Amino acid sequence: MTQALLREIIDYANRANPYPLYEELRKTPVSHDGDGPYVISTYYEIHSLLHDPRISSDAKNLKATGNDPLGEQPDEEGATLPPSFLKLDPPDHDRLRRMTNRPFGPPHAPHRVHDMRDELGGLVSGLIDGIADTGQLDRIDLVDQFAYPFPVTVICRLLGIPREDEPRFHVWAETLAASLDPDPDADPTQHGKGTMDARMELGMYLAGLIEERRKKPGDDMLSQLATADGPDGAMTTMEALSTSALLLIAGHETTVNLITNGMLTLLRHPEVLQRLRDDPDLAVPIVEELLRYEPPVQLLPQRTTLSDIEVAGVTIPKGASLWLMLASGNRDPKRFEDPNRFDPDRKDIQHLGLGSGIHSCFGAPLARQEAQLALSELARRLENPRLLEDPPPYRQNAVLRGPRHLPIACDGIRP
């Protein structure tokens, strides 16, 4: 039953609207059958597991990966780079995340994200001007022309990665993002080999950059990761590599979906789009509601139990694999009133869209700022925008879910 539902969720045919499947899943807050993972689909259960120290993010604690037809995770990290802090537990996770945070956020860099605002605004304007310059307003692909290049440029600038290398690392990033996606039909060995190769190549590429920055540091994060020496000491080269790879991929593959899902949702709710046009500050609650309603990370398939634990009356054994269905929890009617309604006026909106607990999204402040700026500017500048395909074509990925293209048309672009 569970396995069948999971297969359906992963099945590309249901990518455009997985929410009825999640609804089905929520009938059993903790579901499990055979050798598959324990699937947690309800808000409160997910939320408490995200704060539960008996849950590990370190794949080493998984009892048996081979028996799990859906959760098959090739050991993509072993031979190439050590795991990033996303896949580590404290204290290593805490140390690396803390060191990464020093150049990024409070208390040591409280203004970093805020100070990028003008720069982000310039990028957004430039991209929209670029769309206007093409003169082709009857078919705009909002992904290729806007929602993808914007966050990629931002993460490149933040890290100090040459933007012109984008075509190279894009391939690696896409392969690695796909490796998060439990694809039941892929040949695991091929899958694993491709992932390993991509990781290795990305690692070598970043190693070259880090080496350069060590010799000649700038004020980008790569330089700071490579040279910083705080109370936690310095990162090893390997740690700096896996950390920067994580930032690059996460900065690459998630905000795109947040912006695209956002614009798609707004085009489906023209009254909200109009309100945003009149009041750009509405972008703040809109983005929060989007993170609930269409979260860019739909589920977390990489947690394991360190003890036997009881969740909603089910005892999950030690060493079991857990899937936390964030997008399903976000639409749990026990937590949110009328959860399938997109409502930017919602007051109580503690969603799971950015996770929670120690692994909650590291880039959240940047992602929020990017999405707020992008959506409010699109709303302001596009005249009479409309969807050309609904639903639009989606990406394969069920974990990092979003449209691959978002074809729209508009009557003009305001200055």
Added chain:
Amino acid sequence: MTSTGTHDGSLERLKREGRIVVVGASLAGLRAAETMREKGFAGSLTMIGDEPYEPYDRPPLSKQVLLGNAVADHTALPRRRAIDADWRLGVPATGLDMAARRVELGNGDAVEYDRLLIATGVRARPWPNAEEGALKGVFVLRTRDDGEGLQRALAAGPRRVLVIGAGFTGSEIASACRERGLDVTVAERGDAPLVGALGGVIGAVAAEMHRENGVDLRTGVMVTSLEGDPSGRVRAAHFSDGSTVEADVVVVSLGAQRNTEWLSGSGLGAGPRGIACDAGCRAFDVRGIVTDDIYVAGDVARSPHALFGYQFLSLEHWGNAVAQADTAAHNMLSASADRRPHLWVPAFWSSQFGVNIKSVGVPPMGTEILITQGSLAERRFAAAYGYQGRLIAAVTFDNCRWLPFYEQQIEATAPFPPPFSTVDRRPEGTKPMPADFPDPSVPTHGPTITLSGYSPADRKMTFTPGR
């Protein structure tokens, strides 16, 4: 108007045209007033406060304000909504006539109520010798004026600051002094800072934090007297071990006293431990009978908690004030069947020497402690407190994201020691040790939680047998 208001329409009348008086214009009073308006209370609302200011936030006073990063008069509490109240500020309430439903004010006025909410909070315990306490340069820290005065004194660059008492406030003050580069001595009667609230095991970590940050920490001593110069300015303090410390700023940080004196003789169950109330925030009178028109919330309230054996808890916690105010306000405007209990799990935070300290549950109830995650030596850890085989509280140092888990465990009356493994469990986390709280019969200024099961009033009751 009947008290509970059910089918006779009295509740609706209260909501439409009743008179509600809130004594105490701080966090709890303000949040309660906002909740009442939110629930549709359209009658008259009077807010009485002895300070001349509208409600302000206190946590910044011992933190950002002392560092000079925020100004004391910019700590006004953000409003959740307009409350349309008649503000009586700068006037203390001086008496309560329960029969006439009237609050008397210091300026001779009186205000009548249909429902009364008492949220008078606590004040800083003053230096016991009034003459010494009046010396220039001697401070307490509770109010906005206190914060501003102390900030100015610190900004003037004193040669040495003496902090008397190493509870949370005292420790935060010492931390702010060090951050400003000031020499500071901390005198603590107990064996370590924070022992009253968190016990000796954690106190030892706090002591290390003080010393590593250059605080001259003296434990196990009392300050016996303060000495002034001829101009009436403090210059030195004498200690019980015979030593003397020269300081031109002295901060008396000996905990708080509950503001209940104005109720003496009123017949309400109010005393030095606070005002006893039921779980629904309804105040008890001195006979132990619950009132139905007088409610209590915030630091001054003392209410039974089902999760902790129905012990009466007094909490000087920001979060408690908010939650209890909300419950009181709800119950004041609800029929009895719709009322709800205040079941907030105690929680507080502190920030000192760059370390974020958070706690849930009632640590002083714990007899044992186990370091479940991280390590004491690194000062990043989560520790669980045990009481008779049960997990009763937890504290984290720079590890607060795990705290919701422990809160859930406490709510679920989970066993202690915890029978499970966790991420980041170290060898020191395999065996519980005594939590090492000081003998409760010896007063320390420390705990921010008072537990008691005794009579709220210091007055005697006479039992008259039935005829």
